[in-house]
Amino acid sequence: DVAEQLTPVLLSDPREESLQLVSKLKDSSSSCAVDVSTVWWEAAGSRELSVVTACESSVSLWKPLASDCWAKVYTWQLGEIPVIQIVALPDACNLVCIALGDLEIGEIRLLFYSSENDSFKQSLVKTGNIKAVLGLKDRRLVSSSRTVQEQQVEVLSLSETGRSKDGQTLMAPEETVLAFAEVEDMRDALVGTTVVNSIVIWNVKTGQLLKKMHVGYPYPASICHRAYADSGLLFVVLSHPHAKESESCGNPAFRVIAFNPKTARSTGVMFSSLPPGHSGRQYLEGDVKDTSAAAVLTSGAIAVWDLQLGHCTALLPPGPDGSWALTRWATSSACLLAGQRDGTVCLYRY
């Protein structure tokens, strides 16, 4: 594996200066932030990139004002089941999904604005023992769910007000799917990572499972974040939340692997290690957009990497108010969202 022979290149002093604080959102009514995301929202004829924040019992929509300030537009109150994550639909406008559950996702809801009633609404999209969910382009949602006997992998189409009748069941692999990634610029291609470290490729249009390929890495349960095809190869960006430091690999947070889907052979292209001084267990959660990755480390800092260079390019230390809990890219990697447990969300220009 080429990646494991490379010496990780790290900036000796990744600085906070490459992240410039633009604005700060503080939800005074939120006691425990669980996720943050961005969504396109149209109001009075203009489409704006808005911010969605979630705490356990409610989800709020924020719109931009002048001077980098933000105003809360609406708060959806949820029921007794806690919100676990926001599921953004990449190119949708005026709607966003959320996953709710206790230890695992038990239901997915759509939050939207109804112009008919001139009101904000919510509708139930799916229930079950849901292991993974991802919003796809063209208002589609893919999820893997388990019953005692079998796994179901399903792509749902969403209308502006809820689940539509069009859906596609995908052929499920034997092992549980943990994460999905759309293959960029290939509308019908979808990949997933499984609990035994396989990459699977589906044809979403036909539902066929096209290939299962082993990641070839000793750490289990890799998570796929991004996939793109180039020159007959499939490149997949993976993270390894459960990896431990080793002499041969360093302390890998993210890896880019090239697969030949025809032969299922693979080779490591680049890997991105933790910044110096961050050893042992590595990070809690992360996000990838374009060639940039960001993750919250167990130290409470946020690290940002350039995945093409394998460099850590910025490090945001824990603030005076406490550790960082969340980090997400906005619709482009030019803007990073960073959240603290008390509901404060900071927007950084990167």
Place this chain on the structure above:
Amino acid sequence: CSESDLGPISLNWFEELSAEAPP
């Protein structure tokens, strides 16, 4: 990545695998 490491590469891998895979 060289072809020898990864085996023969096809630019049409998605269409070819779709034609080969069970429906």
